[in-house]
Amino acid sequence: MDGPTIAASQPIVGISSVDIDGHKKCSRNYEKWTADLHRILCMQGGDDDGSYARNSEAPASAIDLSKPFLVEAINRMKLFRGESSLRIADLGCATGINTLSAVDFLVENLEKRYSNESVKKPEFEAFFSDLPSNDFNTLFRSLPPMNIKGLHQHTRSSINSRRYYAAGVPGSFYDRLFSTGKLHVAISLSALHWMSKIPVAVVDKNSKAWNQGRAWIDSARKEVVEAYAEQSEQDLKAFLHCRAEEMISGGLLYILMAGRPDAEHPEHQLGDPDSRAKHPFTNSMDEAWDDLVTEGLIDEETRDSFNIPAYMRSIEEVRRAFNQCNAFDIGRIEFQRVPEHSKEKQEEWIRDPLSYGRTKANLVRATLKPMIEAHLGSSKLSEEMFKRFETRAAADTKMLHKTCYYGIIVVFAIRKLDFYCNPLHHQYQMSYAQRFVDLQRNRHDPLGDIIVLNFSNANPKRSVASSDDVMTRFAEE
Amino acid sequence: MDGPTIAASQPIVGISSVDIDGHKKCSRNYEKWTADLHRILCMQGGDDDGSYARNSEAPASAIDLSKPFLVEAINRMKLFRGESSLRIADLGCATGINTLSAVDFLVENLEKRYSNESVKKPEFEAFFSDLPSNDFNTLFRSLPPMNIKGLHQHTRSSINSRRYYAAGVPGSFYDRLFSTGKLHVAISLSALHWMSKIPVAVVDKNSKAWNQGRAWIDSARKEVVEAYAEQSEQDLKAFLHCRAEEMISGGLLYILMAGRPDAEHPEHQLGDPDSRAKHPFTNSMDEAWDDLVTEGLIDEETRDSFNIPAYMRSIEEVRRAFNQCNAFDIGRIEFQRVPEHSKEKQEEWIRDPLSYGRTKANLVRATLKPMIEAHLGSSKLSEEMFKRFETRAAADTKMLHKTCYYGIIVVFAIRKLDFYCNPLHHQYQMSYAQRFVDLQRNRHDPLGDIIVLNFSNANPKRSVASSDDVMTRFAEE
Secondary structure, eight states: OOGGGGOOSOOOOSSOHHHHHTOOOSOHHHHHHHHTHHHHOSSOOSSSTTSSTTSOHHHHHHHHHTHHHHHHHHHHSOOOTTOSEEEEEEETOOSSHHHHHHHHHHHHHHHHHHHHTTOOOOEEEEEEEEOTTSOHHHHHHTOOOBOOTTOOOOSOOOTTOBSSEEEEEESOTTSOOSOTTOEEEEEEESOTTBOSSOOGGGGOTTSTTOOTTOSSOTTOOHHHHHHHHHHHHHHHHHHHHHHHHHEEEEEEEEEEEEBOOTTSOTTOOSSSHHHHHHSTTSHHHHHHHHHHHHTTSSOHHHHHTOOOOBOOBOHHHHHHHHHHHOSEEEEEEEEEEEESSOHHHHHHHHHOHHHHHHHHHHHHHHHHHHHHHHHHTOHHHHHHHHHHHHHHHHHOHHHHTSOOEEEEEEEEEEEOEEEEEOTTOHHHHHHHHHHHHHHHHTTTSSSSOOOOOOOOOSSOEEEEEOTTOOOOOOOOO | OOGGGGOOSOOOOSSOHHHHHOOOOSOHHHHHHHHTHHHHOSSOOSSSTTSSTTSOHHHHHHHHHTHHHHHHHHHHSOOOTTOSEEEEEEETOOSSHHHHHHHHHHHHHHHHHHHHTTOOOOEEEEEEEEOTTSOHHHHHHTOOOBOOTTOOOOSOOOTTOBSSEEEEEESOTTSOOSOTTOEEEEEEESOTTBOSSOOGGGGOTTSTTOOTTOSSOTTOOHHHHHHHHHHHHHHHHHHHHHHHHHEEEEEEEEEEEEBOOTTSOTTOOSSSHHHHHHOTTSHHHHHHHHHHHHTTSSOHHHHHTOOOOBOOBOHHHHHHHHHHHOSEEEEEEEEEEEESSOHHHHHHHHHOHHHHHHHHHHHHHHHHHHHHHHHHTOHHHHHHHHHHHHHHHHHOHHHHTSOOEEEEEEEEEEEOEEEEEOTTOHHHHHHHHHHHHHHHHTTTSSSSOOOOOOOOOSSOEEEEEOTTOOOOOOOOO
């Protein structure tokens, strides 16, 4: 259970750069599926052995490990005392055990915070967001009935009832998903290492960044890795820019994504040689594609044009994107190493390597099946690929004895104060006056207690207040 | 295309009264499927011949006919000048051509209103709500890309782009779906004539209200009809109560539902004898069930325990529920008669009665298939039922020459002002002060311009302001 297999679904959205830049060197299928990837890519739906719902224990364990971090974030965020309801978004929610439990945990701890500080609890609205290709039907049908005091519920109440209003939001988190300035909390768990698209150069035979014979970038040539790194940087910036617009000042952004240690160069996407070698996107994956070529089931071009759109960032890369966005104050950022599986599981697999192969293949199915099916244009052929992968993974018995790790980066940040002020528009001043009063009331909150207001400028002006800024002026009504 | 076939999906939610009241006289299947109906009932998903998406021309024509009514409602609602975004809910949205076009039309006309009155346009958030059994996946995948100025969209823009943020909300509209006081507009199109459950008495052999040998209530005995009417009344009250809590003062509630003329008693669910006889829930339906019994495919108990949970209200019944709720001012309410199909279609069917039978059977499939499958416990058996229905409908050539109608009730209402005031809570006064300023600013809006504020009472106090009330006092900060 290495890095990217823990991922939820936000890969490859919108117009493929292949179209934009006019490069037409790669296979026809590649052009077709990358152009409309937001329609086909997702974690595998349903709940059979190859579904994401059945293969998301690894993200669950990463999320569990990071829970103290989330609690710290909640305890440091601003309490929105004036608000009757808090809006929470889970970005890249997928469909599985993690989807609901993460939001349940979040709401539970927010409620505790309000309770501890003797502040009236607001209502909660949870927005589960993922690509339109995500299986929202299964997600919606797994929602327990609501249990909120005063509700006129016909439905049975149960221990597993939920304490928030739920909605699903279809779309890519690299675009705007919500109206301006209304989100109080946004979390993204095991999703942001999926890129919005595959860089065109890595599938261009004439480019130095052509990624021949590899499905991913670990240990790839410098140019390939750079193309990925650049796309990854653009994506994270787009993500932060959209969230900056959607989130209210003082709002909490909490991200958990697959990542690499700062010490590692990007061509080493995983933390150590063993973890790299054992990762399902590296050796076994490349061998499986080669098998298909050797057996004459696909040609080399088809193999070479398949690339996995995932990138493991370092803390430094994440920090850089936050700094450039300049709309958030990072509260804490950390790299953590998570064992790929339990000791018991490892011992079981050593006794039965075939079951190890099956498990690993199901993990890959859960995350890559829709993508590989689209690339090969055939579910039968894609199944052949997974079979080769299963055999290759099971045969690599030497690796079975190694305990490997995947890396995650966890970060939380607070949306800075940010005003577009125009003294000509009376209504803006009104709402700022209101916000100022709210702010004064909340002045003991650890973050978000400094405000810049500037009504002297006749043109709309954007002022961003960071911890270093001071309140300059306050124009009362 | 008679009344209930135009319906979207909100039937039968929660605990069946069969469980509550301890009556165990009806068939086992009945108990099973009614207990969990919110999990199985919906308009038929997908897009094949029997899907709701392919059989929703009738609701489309009803919605088209009522568009001037909706425009009037929009022009009479309060403009929310202080709000940066308007929240719109489509309750019982189903999945089909109507779902998106209704919200598109609504947003377009709201934008016009803001533009005409030179008020800055807000953003729009559209919430598509239906039971969790609705096919949200198909709905989400049919959403065109967003096209909002200033968005960082990767997706292609197109003529069919949408100008609102979209979300799906799974749940029954007879329960709370949204947080308190945040909805600006709620519409429900062709959905509210579906009841939350089947009254237990109509499937109880020992009850006077036992509805033997009939699938629906048209021309049924008085007790049967009364049981339906009572359930329908409870449902509408629950619906209005929930919306009253969710909607902001001045918000617009717009409902289009199947209904009957005021002059008709409830046992005459359709407006005239021909329309009643031709309705897909009456003669052909009962004959088809009888055929299954005669052929030995089901027993009488199975036939008798199936009831269609739809009720056509009169304007008087709708008014009564609004009056009892006392949270809305009705702007206008009307009954309209809509021809069941075009003259061309009728002539085509007279030439080819078999195609008429097929069309009619597909209409019934689109609305009742999940329910009938659950009742019979077999999709094969349910298909046999639809085949009998098709044959019976096609054979009734006499009716083919009659032009029939279905009835709809259209109503729009404005959420009254409604405050829970407590002078001990400073923050409440603040927000009322703010609202008062908003209100003064909007004082030329035709509705919602009268306010009651009472801060003199030390206990929380609820004051509802209707058009007859006056502003009594305003306690400034």
